[in-house]
Amino acid sequence: MLRGVSIRDVLIIDRLDLAFQPGLNVLTGETGAGKSILLDALGFVLGWRGRAELVRAGASQGEVTATFDLPPAHAARKVLAEAGLQAEDELILRRINFADGRKAAYVNDRRVAAEVLRDLSDTLVELHGQQDDRGLLNPRGHRALLDGFAGLDLQPLRAAWRTRAAARADLATAEAAIATVRAEEDFLRHAAAELAKLAPEPGEEAILDARRRHMQAASRIRTDIVRAHTALEETAEAALIDAQRWLDGVAAQAEGKLDGALSALGRTLIELGEAQAGVDAALGSLEFDPRELEALEERLFAIRAMARKHSVLPDDLGAHLAAMQSRLEALDIGTKSLKSLAKAVADVEADFDRQAQGASKERRLAAQRLDRAMAKELAPLKMDRALFATEVSAGEPGPEGVDAVTFTVATNPGAPAGPLNKIASGGELSRFLLALKVCLTGTTPGLTMIFDEIDRGVGGATADAVGRRLKQLSVEGQVLVVTHSPQVASRAAHHWRVEKHVAGQVTLSTVTALDQSARIEEIARMLAGDTVTDAAREAAKVLLA
Numbered sequence: 001m002l003r004g005v006s007i008r009d010v011l012i013i014d015r016l017d018l019a020f021q022p023g024l025n026v027l028t029g030e031t032g033a034g035k036s037i038l039l040d041a042l043g044f045v046l047g048w049r050g051r052a053e054l055v056r057a058g059a060s061q062g063e064v065t066a067t068f069d070l071p072p073a074h075a076a077r078k079v080l081a082e083a084g085l086q087a088e089d090e091l092i093l094r095r096i097n098f099a100d101g102r103k104a105a106y107v108n109d110r111r112v113a114a115e116v117l118r119d120l121s122d123t124l125v126e127l128h129g130q131q132d133d134r135g136l137l138n139p140r141g142h143r144a145l146l147d148g149f150a151g152l153d154l155q156p157l158r159a160a161w162r163t164r165a166a167a168r169a170d171l172a173t174a175e176a177a178i179a180t181v182r183a184e185e186d187f188l189r190h191a192a193a194e195l196a197k198l199a200p201e202p203g204e205e206a207i208l209d210a211r212r213r214h215m216q217a218a219s220r221i222r223t224d225i226v227r228a229h230t231a232l233e234e235t236a237e238a239a240l241i242d243a244q245r246w247l248d249g250v251a252a253q254a255e256g257k258l259d260g261a262l263s264a265l266g267r268t269l270i271e272l273g274e275a276q277a278g279v280d281a282a283l284g285s286l287e288f289d290p291r292e293l294e295a296l297e298e299r300l301f302a303i304r305a306m307a308r309k310h311s312v313l314p315d316d317l318g319a320h321l322a323a324m325q326s327r328l329e330a331l332d333i334g335t336k337s338l339k340s341l342a343k344a345v346a347d348v349e350a351d352f353d354r355q356a357q358g359a360s361k362e363r364r365l366a367a368q369r370l371d372r373a374m375a376k377e378l379a380p381l382k383m384d385r386a387l388f389a390t391e392v393s394a395g396e397p398g399p400e401g402v403d404a405v406t407f408t409v410a411t412n413p414g415a416p417a418g419p420l421n422k423i424a425s426g427g428e429l430s431r432f433l434l435a436l437k438v439c440l441t442g443t444t445p446g447l448t449m450i451f452d453e454i455d456r457g458v459g460g461a462t463a464d465a466v467g468r469r470l471k472q473l474s475v476e477g478q479v480l481v482v483t484h485s486p487q488v489a490s491r492a493a494h495h496w497r498v499e500k501h502v503a504g505q506v507t508l509s510t511v512t513a514l515d516q517s518a519r520i521e522e523i524a525r526m527l528a529g530d531t532v533t534d535a536a537r538e539a540a541k542v543l544l545a
Contacts, residue, residue, distance in 0.1 A: 006018075006066075010040075024474035024491060028482075028522055033499055033509060044097065046125060069090065076120050128450065143405035152362055157356060194306075204303065370390050388436075411428055449479045486527050521537070
């Protein structure tokens with residue numbers, strides 16, 4: 001409930017404090033007295049888009065503060081939580097318009113963006129009037145209004161939509177992954193088969209490379225070793241044996257002079273034998289088949305070429321093969337899992353469709369009830385020949401079903417029906433909105449409803465019917481009405497008069513709370529015009545009675 005509004009230096013208001021009450025609150029006054037300024041100020045503090053500049057001439061800034069009572073279950077608490085603000089039983093909105101055009105907004109003295117004010121205003125205040133583009137005239141909100149009227153619980157339907165969306169996303173992800181693998185399936189199968197046939201082992205490339213270098217080195221030094229081996233066996237050994245034989249033949253005659261030489265030759269022959277054995281062993285270690293080197297080089301080069309082809313290290317070829325085989329296995333498994341995912345999507349879509357059709361059925365039944373209720377409400381408002389119809393048609397599937405809802409009217413028999421905001425005239429539109437709000441009462445609890453001259457263009461019994469319905473709306477909540485109708489004003493529980501006066505060549509607007517006698521004078525003025533007569537006062541008393 002809106003408890004109070006404080007306005008400082010806004011347009012022609014210098015200082016104004018209003019304390020509103022539960023029930024029906026009316027504001028009356030001459031045309032141009034400033035009633036619309038009050039609504040502009042309230043819209044400003046609620047973050048609505050309106051006049052660009054509100055600062056009173058000569059002031060450095062204009063400021064509006066609105067105070068609301070916030071029950072424990074009020075929808076504004078969720079908005080506050082999402083904005084990171086502490087929710088209390090009292091909600092204070094404050095907004096400042098500086099003379100240079102800057103604006104600042106506060107919620108419970110915490111600086112916020114204007115968007116937070118607008119989000120809060122949707123839960124706090126509902127404005128109805130002939131330019132009502134935020135409420136009943138907005139076709140985008142008609143489905144929600146009908147759902148509220150029907151008492152439709154949309155949580156299971158929203159959950160089914162989320163499940164449907166998740167299942168579709170899982171299927172799409174799986175299809176995309178499989179499509180990616182399938183696009184290179186031929187390459188993967190060929191490459192995996194080629195790599196599996198090569199079957200490289202970790203560390204094999206290093207072993208092959210070392211063996212190849214050994215064979216290449218052996219090929220280069222073996223010729224010289226063979227030459228040395230030949231020299232030792234065919235030249236040195238024969239020469240030493242000949243020398244030993246010749247010396248042995250003359251040693252007896254040399255009287256011991258050759259004994260040392262013969263001993264040295266013996267040792268030399270022994271050393272020569274060891275050298276020959278070492279050379280033989282070296283030649284044996286360097287012995288290899290050239291065909292083996294050729295085969296070794298072919299495998300080494302094949303491994304290196306395969307590593308370059310797949311841009312991996314030779315030792316990582318085995319892991320790369322395993323990865324390709326894993327992707328191919330995933331393709332085979334994924335193809336099978338697609339069927340189960342597709343079935344899951346079909347199941348959840350069927351569940352969503354079933355719930356959506358159930359919601360559609362409830363909406364159509366509620367639409368019929370709403371149309372009947374509207375017919376009853378329109379008759380006392382002198383619109384018994386008008387036809388109100390709630391159209392439930394096919395819409396885009398979404399979390400709230402597959403329906404589009406539009407309120408349509410035909411103001412005269414035989415006239416084509418059309419959207420509410422395009423067909424009805426000003427006075428008719430006001431009465432349509434009032435009747436619709438009466439029928440939808442209770443669908444949006446906790447709102448302060450504001451009606452801006454919704455009784456324009458009607459009078460007499462029709463104005464009285466409007467007043468009765470506004471009174472009915474205010475029984476369980478709070479209604480603020482800007483009105484020129486004495487029939488409506490007489491139904492108020494709380495009455496304010498808006499007046500404009502000039503003080504020192506400065507025009508100011510004031511608002512005065514009226515007691516019973518002042519109310520009689522004000523309603524008499526509304527009945528009589530410029531000159532208030534005793535007859536008008538008596539008529540005002542009758543209305544108030």
